[in-house]
Amino acid sequence: MKKIVLMLIAATFLFAGPAVSAETIKIGLMCPLTGSWASEGKDMRQIVELLAGQVNEQGGLLGKEVEIVVADDGGDPRTAALAAQRLASRGIVGVIGTYGSSVTEASQNIYAATNTLQIANGSTSVRLTEKGLPYFFRTCPRDDEQGRVAVKSMLEKGYKRIAILHDSTTYAKGLAEEARGLLADEAAEIVFFDALTPGEQDYTTILTQIRRDNPDVVFFTGYYPEAGMLLRQKMEMGLDVPFIGGDANNNPDLVKIAGTRAAEGFRFLSPPVPQDLPSPVAQDFLAAYIEKYGQAPGSIWAVLAGDGFRVLAKAIEETNSTETEAIADYLKNELQAFPGLTGMIDFDQKGDRIGDVYRVYEVDADGNFILQK
């Protein structure tokens, strides 16, 4: 019995293996299946495999079946470099992923050296697309996109006197300076620009100054623990100025720290959570996902991996080719207003996604995050 099993396994490797690979189109997926981002990676894998299954049900691509080759990057740059080398030697058409910017960065040059197309899904660091790599794309927005959306939303509300508060971290300071730069050309005045010290408990000094400068709105670019404290102390002081925060505030702990009464009315920017994706494509996808896996995907970043797969599949179909050059050219120059799961998708010449991905959320009286239309 054992022998027969062994022979069968051997036969699979000898015959079926090469035979199948000639018949399939292989698409790589690099995602963190272990490490601290493992839940993101699991969602990415489930989403991409679900979408690939749907494509195969409808006859595959170019008459061939799609095969997803998964590699674990562990959420760690060194593991990612090994994963990238393994994937690049497996004859894949392109690779989707990955989540963290530093992890993606470690794999970028390996894919570039092997002329492999890469579509990252959660790596928002600006410099990834500033390197001039011809075959690198991403479906997520860049960090500087957020500043644009913040400024736009504040101006739309008619705010004239704007206070900007950051916490001196690279991310928060960058976002604050981005917003300040954009506001310089607008009919609004920056009445306050300063940093708090993260990790402290008492921010009444800074709130007292903000009261003195009497802004119409405060844009806080830091993280949710400080935002929670600011909101709470703002209410205790009886200071009545609206706060708007960056995407590091998308965490339910914010409401716990501030209390629902103080958090109500706080607005922050974030890519939409999966449940709020508006389009029919997204609704169908979510229904299929929930049917198969029992719950909705946890974050938008994993859904963006699904969009990576969908644009790649579209490009293979349209160009009738699996050549990296042809696909990259199509994505940059011909793909227009592709209905992605997360909204319309276009790419610019750098491989960045064009268009607003960020949305404005507001905390309601019960502490829920409500998408603003």
Place this chain on the structure above:
Amino acid sequence: MEQFFTQLTNGLAVGGIYALIALGYTMVYGVLKLINFAHGDLFTIGAYLGLTLLASLGLTGNVGTAGGIFFLVLMVMGLVGVIGILLDRAAYKPLRTSPRLSAVVSALGASIVFSNTIMLVYGPSPRVYPQGLLPTHVFYVFGLPVPIMRIIILATSLVLMIGLYLFIQKTRTGTAIRAAAIDQGAARLMGINVDRVIMLVFFIGPALGGAAGVMVGLHYGQINFTMGWIYGLKAFTAAILGGIGNIPGAMVGGLLLGVIESMGAAYISNAWKDAIAFFVLILILIIRPTGLLGERVAEKI
């Protein structure tokens, strides 16, 4: 003027907390010439214990809010005091005769052990005290708003500090503590049980730190396992500013540091707040190397 007054009350409220924690540093230093770097973490433990007791005992439901909080603070002070004694037994007593640097290294180690234990027990994300326990009235002094909690915190700190001062100055035990601080050998010859004095010091100091922890938790709501580091550093600075080893000095240093910070932030720059506070510390130490109220030259640690 309104701005100045509000910032003054902001600074005094924070300074009151610094002063309470600084007392723990200064008492231990006074007797043992040791900077207890784990003191900030004892403060954090106080905040977490307060949360646990509040949630599990239902204190405020049984004896009313004010009484409940009073008992809560007392219980936390007792527990943190006992932890302080255990800390001394485990980390400092075996090193009593070793060079002073060994005890400092041991203190840093104890600090790391404490903060990681808190993280493992309570988790790394911030915890939140139940809301709505405290009065949120706002007093108007000369037409300027002062939240009542500001006054309560400052008053509690002052009561604890004055109580400690009287205890040290007026009682027999207090005299023994002062004697041990001046010269342990001579105190022993006079029939003072120096080991008991040290134990008492390691009870009172951490107990005051624990009380500060509960007050921070109750007032600010959010606590996290790393907060002892910043408060500890500031309180240590306050103790140096006032003259380490000197109890009124710790009080003055704490309140002064709070006010300097808030004034520096208000009139110069928020981002440079800490730098301004430390700059003032350096200036004061250049002019008065023993700190504001320090009597003898602080020895090197």
